Amino acid sequence: MSKDSRSVRKPRWSLFIAALPAMVFGAIAAAFLWGLFNNNDSLPSTMIGRDIPEFELPPIEGRRKGLTTADLRGEVSLVNVWASWCVPCRVEMPLLVELAQTDSVPIHGINLKDKPAAARRFRAELGDPYDRIGADNSGRTAIDWGVYGVPETFVIDAEGRFAYKHVGPFNRRSLEEDILPVVRRLQQEQNA
16 A cells, blocks of 8 residues: 555544534534524523512602512512613513503512613603502612513512512513413412
8 A cells, every 4th residue: 555545544533523513513503493493481480489578669769659578468469570771671561551451450560770760751651550669779679589680570479479470571472371360360369
């Protein structure tokens, strides 16, 4: 065998090394595609079934009532964590306003790290569905509640426990199929 014929033949491991970047890229692309088309939007919450943490938030500018732990005991309620700088909060606000007009469940707000004037303009422009709004200027209450980001909506039972958590803006379908059934079930249990 001549010296030239030996140099043409490449070891098998060199072919594997040459194909490795393409295989890694393919695996990453497959993971991204799975994440893009996976319909499971829920994020687990360790808070469900637990008492809400003790907190006392002052009212936002222009409101007289803030929000405290005691305000969330005695009836089933929704708590919506929002901010004026949050674009998805603008998306869900018309549905919150519509829900507030039905008087089917009290809606409270936690305004997260917002400028008072900006929060006031946001409510003036899009509506104000909240019975009470607490200003979480430090973000401490949001951290204690396990908030990933805004918006998030919690269903709180009459005992002051977390019953359900919706991460991100909700739409009509998620409101009617996910959030309101929990509210109605808890209200029926409370009235039984």
